[in-house]
Amino acid sequence: MTVGELEPQAAPTAATAVPLHRALGLTDDELDAIRDRLGRDPNELELAMFGVMWSEHCSYKSSKPLLKTLPTRGEGVVAGPGETAGVISIGDGLAVAFKIESHNHPSAVEPNQGAAPGVGGILRDIFTMGARPVAVLDARRFGDPAEPRTRHLVDGVVRGVGGYGNCVGVPTVGGELVFDSSYGGNPLVNVMAIGLLEQRFLTRAAAPGPGNLAVLFGSATGRAGIGGASVLASATFADDDPSKRPSVQVGDPFAEKLLIEASLELIERGLVEGLQDLGAAGITCATSETADRAGTGIEIDLEAVPRREPDMEPFEVMVSESQERMLAIVRPERYADVAAVCERWGLPCAVIGRVTADGDVTVREGGRELARIPAAALTSDAIVHHRLAAPPERRRLAPAPGAPVVASDQLPERGMDPGAVLLALLGSPNLASRRAVYEQYDSTVQASTVAGPGRGAAVIRVRGTSKALVAATDANAPVGAVDPWLGAALSVAEATRNVAITGARPLGVTNCLNFGDPTRPEAFWLLSEAVRGLGDACRALGLPVTGGNVSLYNESPLGAILPTPEIGVVGLLDDVATLVGPAFRAEGDAILLVGEAAPGLAGSEYARVAGLAPEDGPPALDLERERALQAFVREAARRRLLASAQDVSGGGFAVALAEAAIWGGRGVHVRLAVVSSPAVDLFGESPSRLVISARPHDVPHLSALAAEHEIPIEVIGTVGGDRLLVDLAGAGATGAAEERGSRVADSIDVPVADLRHAWEQGLPRALGWSQEA
Amino acid sequence: MTDFRFAVNVLPKPGILDPQGRAVEGSLGHLGVSGVAGVRVGRRVELTVSADAETAARATVDHLAGELLSNPLIESFTVERIG
Amino acid sequence: MTDFRFAVNVLPKPGILDPQGRAVEGSLGHLGVSGVAGVRVGRRVELTVSADAETAARATVDHLAGELLSNPLIESFTVERIG
Amino acid sequence: MTRIGVVVFPGSNCDRDTLRGVELAGGEAVELWHEAGSLDGGAGVILPGGFAYGDYLRAGVIARFSPVMRAVAAFAAEGGLVLGICNGFQVLAEAGLVPGALLRNRGLRFLGRDVRIAPERLDTPFTRLIGARRPLRMPIAHGEGCYFADDATLDALERDGQVLFRYVRSDGGSTAETGDPANPNGSLRAIAGVMNDRGNVAGLMPHPERAGEAILGSDDGLPILRSFVEAAAQAERPDGRADLAAAAVR
Numbered sequence A: 001m002t003v004g005e006l007e008p009q010a011a012p013t014a015a016t017a018v019p020l021h022r023a024l025g026l027t028d029d030e031l032d033a034i035r036d037r038l039g040r041d042p043n044e045l046e047l048a049m050f051g052v053m054w055s056e057h058c059s060y061k062s063s064k065p066l067l068k069t070l071p072t073r074g075e076g077v078v079a080g081p082g083e084t085a086g087v088i089s090i091g092d093g094l095a096v097a098f099k100i101e102s103h104n105h106p107s108a109v110e111p112n113q114g115a116a117p118g119v120g121g122i123l124r125d126i127f128t129m130g131a132r133p134v135a136v137l138d139a140r141r142f143g144d145p146a147e148p149r150t151r152h153l154v155d156g157v158v159r160g161v162g163g164y165g166n167c168v169g170v171p172t173v174g175g176e177l178v179f180d181s182s183y184g185g186n187p188l189v190n191v192m193a194i195g196l197l198e199q200r201f202l203t204r205a206a207a208p209g210p211g212n213l214a215v216l217f218g219s220a221t222g223r224a225g226i227g228g229a230s231v232l233a234s235a236t237f238a239d240d241d242p243s244k245r246p247s248v249q250v251g252d253p254f255a256e257k258l259l260i261e262a263s264l265e266l267i268e269r270g271l272v273e274g275l276q277d278l279g280a281a282g283i284t285c286a287t288s289e290t291a292d293r294a295g296t297g298i299e300i301d302l303e304a305v306p307r308r309e310p311d312m313e314p315f316e317v318m319v320s321e322s323q324e325r326m327l328a329i330v331r332p333e334r335y336a337d338v339a340a341v342c343e344r345w346g347l348p349c350a351v352i353g354r355v356t357a358d359g360d361v362t363v364r365e366g367g368r369e370l371a372r373i374p375a376a377a378l379t380s381d382a383i384v385h386h387r388l389a390a391p392p393e394r395r396r397l398a399p400a401p402g403a404p405v406v407a408s409d410q411l412p413e414r415g416m417d418p419g420a421v422l423l424a425l426l427g428s429p430n431l432a433s434r435r436a437v438y439e440q441y442d443s444t445v446q447a448s449t450v451a452g453p454g455r456g457a458a459v460i461r462v463r464g465t466s467k468a469l470v471a472a473t474d475a476n477a478p479v480g481a482v483d484p485w486l487g488a489a490l491s492v493a494e495a496t497r498n499v500a501i502t503g504a505r506p507l508g509v510t511n512c513l514n515f516g517d518p519t520r521p522e523a524f525w526l527l528s529e530a531v532r533g534l535g536d537a538c539r540a541l542g543l544p545v546t547g548g549n550v551s552l553y554n555e556s557p558l559g560a561i562l563p564t565p566e567i568g569v570v571g572l573l574d575d576v577a578t579l580v581g582p583a584f585r586a587e588g589d590a591i592l593l594v595g596e597a598a599p600g601l602a603g604s605e606y607a608r609v610a611g612l613a614p615e616d617g618p619p620a621l622d623l624e625r626e627r628a629l630q631a632f633v634r635e636a637a638r639r640r641l642l643a644s645a646q647d648v649s650g651g652g653f654a655v656a657l658a659e660a661a662i663w664g665g666r667g668v669h670v671r672l673a674v675v676s677s678p679a680v681d682l683f684g685e686s687p688s689r690l691v692i693s694a695r696p697h698d699v700p701h702l703s704a705l706a707a708e709h710e711i712p713i714e715v716i717g718t719v720g721g722d723r724l725l726v727d728l729a730g731a732g733a734t735g736a737a738e739e740r741g742s743r744v745a746d747s748i749d750v751p752v753a754d755l756r757h758a759w760e761q762g763l764p765r766a767l768g769w770s771q772e773a
Numbered sequence B, C: 001m002t003d004f005r006f007a008v009n010v011l012p013k014p015g016i017l018d019p020q021g022r023a024v025e026g027s028l029g030h031l032g033v034s035g036v037a038g039v040r041v042g043r044r045v046e047l048t049v050s051a052d053a054e055t056a057a058r059a060t061v062d063h064l065a066g067e068l069l070s071n072p073l074i075e076s077f078t079v080e081r082i083g
Numbered sequence D: 001m002t003r004i005g006v007v008v009f010p011g012s013n014c015d016r017d018t019l020r021g022v023e024l025a026g027g028e029a030v031e032l033w034h035e036a037g038s039l040d041g042g043a044g045v046i047l048p049g050g051f052a053y054g055d056y057l058r059a060g061v062i063a064r065f066s067p068v069m070r071a072v073a074a075f076a077a078e079g080g081l082v083l084g085i086c087n088g089f090q091v092l093a094e095a096g097l098v099p100g101a102l103l104r105n106r107g108l109r110f111l112g113r114d115v116r117i118a119p120e121r122l123d124t125p126f127t128r129l130i131g132a133r134r135p136l137r138m139p140i141a142h143g144e145g146c147y148f149a150d151d152a153t154l155d156a157l158e159r160d161g162q163v164l165f166r167y168v169r170s171d172g173g174s175t176a177e178t179g180d181p182a183n184p185n186g187s188l189r190a191i192a193g194v195m196n197d198r199g200n201v202a203g204l205m206p207h208p209e210r211a212g213e214a215i216l217g218s219d220d221g222l223p224i225l226r227s228f229v230e231a232a233a234q235a236e237r238p239d240g241r242a243d244l245a246a247a248a249v250r
């Protein structure tokens, strides 16, 4: 799990007045539940261990009942939820491991050092399974880019994530960067990691075999990230020096790199029975989870734990979140080999205990027993809360999805000229090129990046095969704020569509649910509706959810964030030579629009730029149509009928068209039949649409294939020249729109060079970054 | 106005992991150096402040050191007058 | 054997461009600070040497400072006894 | 087949890519552990990219003291072929095996992007098979790649033909001066790669091993690695090394 993501707890300042369990973030009911499970009162150390393990972050106590409803079965799934990362077979004896996690709260406190360990944490989740990390995607959301605080956070997070990922040598190949004022006080830092493994090396985070050794290796343990439990320190020491108890952890990517190599070597040489990374709740979590998964117990001796600082209290050793550590379960006769591997990689390593048959996590210091807790009580049998869900007031004001509302089909004032709107959208912070940010990441290390950040899904070839992995992340938070079911379902549709348009078959879904305080019924309703949408969409598309992460309490004095279900998808392309890219490729190619525009501008970038209220109604999603569209485009790619394929999403049709033109360095001339209104047809973000191009002689085949899948398709123009020309035609165009007061008369006619300029300059300008290099 | 030159020494706080210091210690063997311990790696920033009096100049440096040159969550600093 | 603690201050040589120093100067305006000039950003390394006498300890530090802690092509260093 | 050693420092992260690149270039790649005392019969050695020892303190400085570097220095002194890529270049510079130093990028940010470079000469062990390709496109990925040496040294490097590659604009025609966006890190005289005075040790910041296959967007790096492998093969033959050194310089 993510390190340092413990939710905010009651300030421990008044420790003497507040009962210890409450200061540790446990409610009175939870204390009773602990007494039930122990059959006695917990001591202070035990209470500290429960405090961290029963935190929302470690226990999923609010979200567990919801997550149970998600589909988890699917073709080739080797490991699903409950394991450290999802693992899906890709043939040839290989499998892909992937997961997404959050590092939101620490990043808000200290963007650089806070964000960096988030990368380390998710990478450990991948290599702990026996997979070599091959790609990272970073999805992040910040407040208004004009705010100095946002700029400070963006800069720090980018440096932190980059500094870590670049050093460990895993390419950052994609992700998201979204600005919305709701994230001003609480940025979201979600990181997805993908790894490749030979399936025979799949390793479980379990502690089988009583008598086996519990071996801790990696960095020494210090007081880092003790967080809420530090209340125990203030209770213990009369004059506590707070500078000695930092809760900010400093990541050491160099140590992580050594840890990757050492761990994979241990696994490939068959030296470990089980392996788990240390993240939140440190040794407490690693020992109880591995024991619980194997139905065993673990007894550890604190004196054996290598420390970085003198005079650490037992609870500090037990809950420290010091980074870059691993717990291995090792047969006694193999320990010498394990120690030799660690030594070779320069990593401290120590036997800190052994596996027992009694099912308890037992903590000793020398001869003294300090704590004894059933492993299950800390993990699988942790408390579960069935929270109250209530839809917020505003929900009732919003029209049904797709409901056309008069206000929304108007272009903004400057929209007398849709070309100007297009330029404004391309240069807007959420749609402009992300180059200024992703250039700070190494996206090509490992020499397998076929398509890196910048243009849709990331493509990583699988060395030694003709295959490639295709990955994308997406979250539609603005629609989720109006209709959380729809927001989540749209997020799944968009992420999978991004993968499918390359020709790849989506394999599975991971997700990071970033929501507010679950004890508020309205916030919990948002979460439960989003999980329902996630499940419905995945079932409709036939995809398993193989894992994920839940980050709650994303609220600041400025308010709650937009509900943000971040979706990560990994797909498989059987033959990388058939890869379809989004850029227009050749003069004279036909341009086709697949799917049709539907009304509803709420949540669109157009609405944001035009300042329209989200109550207008979002676009509807037909999951069956989406499934058919993805099947169509994959088949078209397989038959090599496509020169390019780009999905219509942020900024709508016009932006999709412009991007394909900019990336291809080619102009286009199309004629768009306006069905609904110019704003909806040009800039609306209704789903299940593509802009594709093809050689003219392939067009009839494409049309026939689309008909087979019952997907609307229409030839709208050709690639050529150096301008983007869109003539508007049809019932909804000029005349009719004018009658309704929309006043749009013009076609779009802009040089591609101008589009490119707007798109390239938008982000550095929004962030106030000088245009250096 | 007089020119005062200061140095700001920024070091990781005690208890904060210092990977650089650790890496330096780890390499001492290769250099054939022994008997060295407690290596901490930080930053040194030297700067000149024009002010009427040293107290005013020092106030500027303290402000800069706390706001810009160090990260108070993980680093502490000291200020020295060097000219 | 006695423990001696030293600090090694490493700074870019005069004439070597110091983009960090420039960046600090460039951001002074945002902080509302004026009258600051000549900013140089370098490194400070603190370390403890066990030796029989200070001269021996200092020799070790000088050796480390010249070989490892600074690059003579671009940086110069000074050594201070701090404990 | 010609054996080429690829050094693995703790923190190297392009070692695997480089091993693979050497194989694509027709060599037999062998891993050289940083604690190794010998080069294991390699006819040439590559120091790969990455963050050896985390690049803590200064890029390349701690790695420079690794045991294997004594063997590398001795090999270089005998005229053996050594190539440092990115972090490997930084290590060579810190070790004094190539002239100059690599400072932080002018923009103070890590930069990962494709750049264009052009060889200054085609008669070196590192460039002999480049032929007419120009400019070469390949990625950089570094935070400290701003090439620095004092003016006298730079003049001497130019005079003696030790400048191996320069950053150029995408049209390939013009050299990218400091301040030109095509010079990504502000390197003096747009230097992307240099050789020692004997012409057998070279370093460059861009990554030829990441540009070895068309599927990755460019195979312009391959001729550099092939040049190296071929020159190493030649150096293996009796007296080959002396010929090579003679041919390479001036």
Ligand SMILES: Nc1ncnc2c1ncn2[C@@H]1O[C@H](COP(=O)(O)OP(=O)(O)O)[C@@H](O)[C@H]1O
Binding pocket: A001, A002, A057, A058, A067, A070, A080, A081, A082, A083, A084, A085, A086, A125, A279, A511, A512, A513, A545, A546, A547, A548, A549, A550
């Ligand atoms: N939103 C989610 N959807 C599906 N599975 C989830 C979600 N959140 C967490 N999980 C699963 O719950 C388990 C516990 O998560 P976590 O504590 O973060 O895992 P770990 O300690 O293995 O990193 C993991 O298997 C994770 O994949």
Ligand SMILES: [Mg+2]
Binding pocket: A001, A084, A125, A277, A279
């Ligand atoms: Mg885990």
